[in-house]
Amino acid sequence: MTVSIAVAGASGYAGGEVLRLLADHPGVEVTTVTAHSNAGQRLIDVQPHLRSLDYLTFAETTPEVLAGHDAVVLALPHGASGAVAASLPDSTLVLDCGADHRLTSEADWERFYGGEYHGAWTYGLPELLHADGTRHREHLSGARRIAVPGCNVTAVTLGLAPGIRSEVIEPADLTAALAVGPSGAGRALKTMLLGSELMGSASPYAVGGTHRHIPEILQNLRVAGAAHPSISFTPVLVPMSRGILATITARLEPGADASSVRSAWESAYSSEPFVHVLPEGHFPKTADVVGANTALIGLAVDEDAGRVVVVVALDNLVKGTAGAAVQSLNLALGLPEDLGLPRNGVAP
Amino acid sequence: MTVSIAVAGASGYAGGEVLRLLADHPGVEVTTVTAHSNAGQRLIDVQPHLRSLDYLTFAETTPEVLAGHDAVVLALPHGASGAVAASLPDSTLVLDCGADHRLTSEADWERFYGGEYHGAWTYGLPELLHADGTRHREHLSGARRIAVPGCNVTAVTLGLAPGIRSEVIEPADLTAALAVGPSGAGRALKTMLLGSELMGSASPYAVGGTHRHIPEILQNLRVAGAAHPSISFTPVLVPMSRGILATITARLEPGADASSVRSAWESAYSSEPFVHVLPEGHFPKTADVVGANTALIGLAVDEDAGRVVVVVALDNLVKGTAGAAVQSLNLALGLPEDLGLPRNGVAP
Amino acid sequence: MTVSIAVAGASGYAGGEVLRLLADHPGVEVTTVTAHSNAGQRLIDVQPHLRSLDYLTFAETTPEVLAGHDAVVLALPHGASGAVAASLPDSTLVLDCGADHRLTSEADWERFYGGEYHGAWTYGLPELLHADGTRHREHLSGARRIAVPGCNVTAVTLGLAPGIRSEVIEPADLTAALAVGPSGAGRALKTMLLGSELMGSASPYAVGGTHRHIPEILQNLRVAGAAHPSISFTPVLVPMSRGILATITARLEPGADASSVRSAWESAYSSEPFVHVLPEGHFPKTADVVGANTALIGLAVDEDAGRVVVVVALDNLVKGTAGAAVQSLNLALGLPEDLGLPRNGVAP
């Protein structure tokens, strides 16, 4: 029994990546794709890499078009998903790749996004470690409204949660600097996203605590057990279309050492299909995970600096967005969690 | 009266960049270039971008060849410059682009480099702020043995020294994550430096406090007034041939605020020809400084995180190496400090 | 009944890509990987993107190690495969990703490669159009020795064969300029392949008719019906790790026009699962096919210039190498031709 799926906002990068994954997913069929300005065009003319979906044509994003599917994936601009979801029956699985339903705090929403607050949905990060040792995937089974996490958030959360839950790192005064590809910003026409601006250059943005992903990171760290987390978070655009390489540091808790640190992360992820801790002395690069739903983690303890350094590599469009959506969809629908999800990166 | 210069190790990236700058320098003439395996070849066949130097041919790197110049720039592998310098008269200005004479602590040398310790030369970072408010350029006037700083070191030092000297940031528990181009590693044939490995990817190296530039950074921070500095330092190779974008964080000292922070950096660099603090809300990208001897600094105070974020952009081969050498040479020889040094980047 | 496979030379880019495809292939199991200097290491430590194959360890490339498999894929340096193949029983399927068994002319081998000539194996380009209208795939059914084509050769051959076979283009005085990623050159430690050399630059090589892929192209064009083909062929390395964008031109035959040209290519490939002709006015980019076994073709007739322009995009490591190997393996073993082969690119 195949699951029928509609993808709204399928002309963008996130929507395109959802389609790429679903196209090879044995348990689902994409029957509808919608777009705004591209409505009426063939999918393949806008997303020419999706050859196996050459039978699809963009429809308008309307309640009528989205009705009647087992699942609807929303890859829409911020603020657009609330109304769409309201038009769909509660029994339809809706996954929102946007930010509208991620934050549990209306105050955070007000401060970092603004506009109408839509309330939080079940959070789509199965590997998120709770303070009690459970994983977030339990909450995804049977869920019908799922908020897919932000890509940077996933990298930083996966990198820090084990240390916080195990109390080997201090949950405050954290730092994270991320080398990121611009595809996370979508197909938006902004000067700073032009190839001429980006190629041969590294450029920071949202410096100094203003990035919208910060409250979502802190929310996750509280789930993992941090009472009062704080983080200095800086993303830097670098010349690669996709990928996130997060360099995260945290102060060692007194008494913790290299062994207890490694043990905390390894025990957290030893059973995970998509999150792997590399051996001592090994660190990931983003090419290792391009196209894959895999997050790789490297760990080092810098005794001189008194900090643990956690390096996380993931593909912002896969584990950071579309892969998280499909993994959550699998869990919500009772399918094998890893169904249709690539584990191997496309490298070099 | 033109200064005659020999450049040893002129077949590599650092040596080539020294030549590119000296070629347009009105006060000097490059009369000799040396190399190892390329000896006997025309410079232009190995460094085809240096059209105006098409009259030069590589000689062997011997004392005889290097003798008789007013200045000798060494762009040799670590460990090679001590012997070369010993063969040259004290009156010859020798600038070493390698690491051999940077560290004042033999213990640091032993731990991070090893092999024979050669002692420290005058350090070639004119803008380095001393705890007493003087600049390091005073020490360069008339110097005859100059150690050119490491490229990452220059970025981090310029980014932190004003805050440390002004006591608006804590000098310990600093963090720095750098997006760097691979040209800093030279023309070495290593798998990790292949284009196929680097393009489309971000890859960290020397994670966890092992990078050789760390003791040099701490040495500089002590000059700026830090009693017990410590830093978590992580370089990440990104797909651009040159450039360093350093994201540096430091805890605010109690009582310091955005205004005192900005004031500390602006007063430190307001008279500098090559180091500029950008206005509030502006942050540099590396393209802005490609090919130039300029370092650009952006500043933000993150009240939530309790940290100052300093972003520094420079060209590792210019302000990070060859430009620092020429700037120091100018000072040592009593020429105008900015003679022959480009201020404008080649962007986009 | 699963096919057991050994991959020799699995530490390189071609071998790694064969493994990436086979890892997701439902009809085969990779049981052995071999390497030279990496023998004894875990595969995952050398090819960290191949997470699902974390159980494999490199063995030495010896007859004993390669014996006993249903199929052996050779991804070895030129000249190494002849001896290895000779040690394997005739009943074992051997696919050679190197050049040793591609050329049917010993004179061509002598001129472009030199050394011992090993004779030609069945050529692994299923879509190759023969002058009689048959496709080469017929020859692959049941084959036990298969020579996988060169990556540039596949691009140019697919681009030209339909026009030659249909006699709408002249088979002589052809031109091809290819923008290529350096992964086609393998993990070799050469200065010209360093990231610092390649990034931000476009560099031609083997200019003027010296590239080793030329005789193989002409050989294929003769199969398609050209009596005396000739081609000016120039590859240009551009800053992307993988991909080939071939811009090919051919003079229109008298009487041919845009309609007959389009018809020739469309009829040639209308039933192909992996080769697609784009609609009028559409042209492919390499990102559309990264990671996929797909070749995309755009066509234009330039009346003023009297030439047809054919643009072909493919991934040198997939349709250009590893995908061709797997596609040929499927045919040789009687499996569905497209089994385990991705059709969709990883874009952006």
Add this chain to the structure above:
Amino acid sequence: MTVSIAVAGASGYAGGEVLRLLADHPGVEVTTVTAHSNAGQRLIDVQPHLRSLDYLTFAETTPEVLAGHDAVVLALPHGASGAVAASLPDSTLVLDCGADHRLTSEADWERFYGGEYHGAWTYGLPELLHADGTRHREHLSGARRIAVPGCNVTAVTLGLAPGIRSEVIEPADLTAALAVGPSGAGRALKTMLLGSELMGSASPYAVGGTHRHIPEILQNLRVAGAAHPSISFTPVLVPMSRGILATITARLEPGADASSVRSAWESAYSSEPFVHVLPEGHFPKTADVVGANTALIGLAVDEDAGRVVVVVALDNLVKGTAGAAVQSLNLALGLPEDLGLPRNGVAP
């Protein structure tokens, strides 16, 4: 006596590059910069790489603002320069970096651009070889209206003119495929120019004889002596912000050989300061000329294909635009032709 200059359209890439060159030009002073949407902003906030011009602020592009300068450089969108030039006295030197005044044929203008035809100005390619052996620079002395050539045009013209003038190549059935950086397309907000689209990919555009630079190329080849030139011309965007690598082929004339070919090009450019023919077996890469007003040419004769292959590397923003403007300005004003123009590239 310093020449005062205004640059109109100084917020774009071409205008920015004109400023970068003029900033280091000893004979001129930039006193005015104009822009459209950026009027009122500091130049340095829009072009942060131009540190030495931090005193300039954008004015509106009006006749009043542009009046009173010795020279005005126009870097405006197509169609805008005619009206601006008409408002300036004949004695003012006006250089148009746009296409409005390049084509001598109104029919060509109609077919490839359309809109009002403005007539041709003196063409700004000093090295253009005329059929009678003179160079175009003679026409630039004292000129007051100069049309700066298109960047691709300069590459192809420099590559072909010597062979045409010397009659060693046939002037018809030429082919050119160019690997180009996107900065030539300006700072325009188009999806195809986004970094996510361009990085990791090669994408052709204007395939099949539709590119606007084609009539300009043919016009130049006629100047060099071609009665009926024709060319198949295809540009391919590759992932580098600037640079053009043109691979050009032409059929050998009967009787011509490698020696006469080399002689034709070498004699044409032996006295040129900015155009150089590389030795046999050497070919240029674009990194060699980044930031420089240099064009490098490599030559090969492919006897089997019956074609000469000419590879030309130049920086589209320098020799292809801004450098050509400054070089022409020098000639027009009687300054040394090479004044203020960099010869050495910024590599790697």
